[in-house]
Amino acid sequence: MRLRKKPKALETLKQNQNLIIFKPEEKKGNWKEYFGNDRPLYVELGTGKGKFIVENAHRYPNKNFIGIDSKFEVIYMALKRALDRKIDNLALLPFNIESIEEIFDKNEVDCLFINFCDPWPKSKHAKRRLINVRFLEKYKLFLKDDAQIIFKTDNRPLFDYSIEEFKAANLDITDITYDLASENDPENVPTEYETKFMERGVKINRLKAVYRTQDSELRTQD
Numbered sequence: 001m002r003l004r005k006k007p008k009a010l011e012t013l014k015q016n017q018n019l020i021i022f023k024p025e026e027k028k029g030n031w032k033e034y035f036g037n038d039r040p041l042y043v044e045l046g047t048g049k050g051k052f053i054v055e056n057a058h059r060y061p062n063k064n065f066i067g068i069d070s071k072f073e074v075i076y077m078a079l080k081r082a083l084d085r086k087i088d089n090l091a092l093l094p095f096n097i098e099s100i101e102e103i104f105d106k107n108e109v110d111c112l113f114i115n116f117c118d119p120w121p122k123s124k125h126a127k128r129r130l131i132n133v134r135f136l137e138k139y140k141l142f143l144k145d146d147a148q149i150i151f152k153t154d155n156r157p158l159f160d161y162s163i164e165e166f167k168a169a170n171l172d173i174t175d176i177t178y179d180l181a182s183e184n185d186p187e188n189v190p191t192e193y194e195t196k197f198m199e200r201g202v203k204i205n206r207l208k209a210v211y212r213t214q215d216s217e218l219r220t221q222d
């Protein structure tokens, strides 16, 4: 679906600028003011049609959530899902993650979700992977001390690669599973892709990592 051929979809996006942020750069450093509270901020990169982020926002009204995707057509699907649930702790950003440091300021984000990102299998495209060290270094610019990054994928080579990239970025991997279904984790919220893969019996990999700044390491040693 191309939005230029769907004027109604574009109109719906424009009519819901309480949820859709067209110029998120203008909110950099001011996301607390945007949400009107001091609650922790959870961000999903490549949010797709919004199943994960909308369910999280519904489940955890005491946290704020942001879903980012460069494709207007999937942001539109996520918006429709959010409108069905009457949610006020969510923002959806049509934005290219390549420039993510332009929308969040230092210490602004408590948790980052990277769910089933595009694998870019050719090594000449490795830098485009959202778990490439180049991106991980960008995320560190706005993550709080002890913030978490949670990455899920069905793609085992990508997962193995991500472990090396997280280590290269000095992110502290605290948990790894190669078969998420076997964990029966009640806190796991499945994404659209995850649900499809699970139905086909494909194993899902998940890692959790913590960003420890020098300050938080010194605190731990005290």
Ligand SMILES: C[S@@+](CC[C@H](N)C(=O)[O-])C[C@H]1O[C@@H](n2cnc3c(N)ncnc32)[C@H](O)[C@@H]1O
Pocket: 045, 046, 047, 048, 049, 068, 069, 070, 071, 074, 095, 096, 097, 098, 115, 116, 117, 118, 191, 192, 193, 194
């Ligand atoms: C494979 S889909 C996964 C969607 C969802 N996270 C899920 O698990 O069901 C990846 C999504 O990431 C988005 N995406 C990929 N690279 C991006 C980038 N650089 N900036 C913004 N969105 C991106 C794509 O548009 C797509 O919707």
